[in-house]
Amino acid sequence: MSPATRDDAGYPAVGPLAAPAPGELLLTGVRPYGEGEPTRVLIRDGVIAAIGEGAEPADPAARTLDFDDLVLLPGLVDIHVHLREPGREDTETLATGSAAAARGGFTAVFTMANTAPVTDDPAIAEAVWLKAQAIGLCDVHPVGSISRGLRGEGLTEFGMLADSQARVRVFSDDGKCVDDPMLMRRAVEYARGEDVLLAQHCEDPRLTVGAVAHEGATAARLGLAGWPRVAEESVVARDAILARDYGGRMHICHASTEGTVALIAWAKERGIPLTAEVTPHHLLLTDARLESYDGVYRVNPPLREDRDAAALRAALIDGTLDCVATDHAPHGSEEKCCEFEHAKPGMLGLETSLALIAGAFVLDGPCDWRWLARVMSERPAEIVRLPGHGRPIAVGEPANLTVVDPDRRWTVHGEDLASKSANTPYEGMELAVGVAATILRGRVTALDGVADPGPAA
């Protein structure tokens, strides 16, 4: 029950992990970070044992995966997903969400606390963590709520969740904003004391009553109630100043506006401990999509304008925004195929994000695979202080790896995804990058689009 190692705050450093895959696995024809000549990587008992043309398994019967000049990255890490279990297993479960993560190239994800019941209690966090470890396709870390029951009144017991087997290190009321400034001030002080991260969904609810679309020309023309930028930016500004004055690490969920980027830059220039994520849909889609009135495009915060998306892309490239997070939000068809105003906000993301980000920023953009590893693996793992993920591809490191095919064309079909829901905004879109394999501590969790392919696949 009690892990041997403890972290700087005195909490268990590593919860009980599923055992690494025993034995050897050899990868051939892979280029770490897309650099240099194709080479071989030998994994032994879940750890990278050798890299180079001379890497040979000791066991001649060891499994080999032969690739033809593919890109090897550290396993991707998503610090913002909704896997819906417990409570809405009709839309996603830990099993289907883990399979979607593995197919998308992820080895670790953080699932938000807005489940039913809310993850505000160690027993719920431990149930999620232990069940996902038993499934074994992805390390699923439960996020604890900041306020009990997401009610925005009293604080959750951060220390008890941090000390649980789930070792909760991230707290968020995501889906809702902690808008009460006094409660957020107390949360910041408590989080500093416990050395945990607060992730804020920035939305002043008094400015978004009834709002379903970005407040702008498109919403006005379509007759949709507008969600103004100030509802996000005012909370970003307030929380940056709370972090400045009361310490504590603060993380901004799903930044969506040009002004948020400027505020984060302001905070970082002053050394305020603020980090921020951005979703693929806010980087690459705009409210022009709403012309169809298709509920699949309803999301919170809403899709914004060209100038916002352009500012977000520039900020992800220059490091003002730290990382990509999908905000993977499964919804059933009855929650999406209805009037736009009645559609539930949120879209799928786990199985399309790598292809979208690689396509826009690496294949068609100025970035390289090392940058992609930074924003989709290393930096998110650093923000949440996650051990074992986002590590260098080097001998002695845990074998959490993603093999990427930069020349694999495929067409997105919601019905073909591993997710239990199909609410992808990219239906019918052809993407140019695919995940060839995902490896979690030496276990092949996805291979050629098949999650959990088994030991002999």
Ligand SMILES: [Zn+2]
């Ligand atoms: Zn959110």
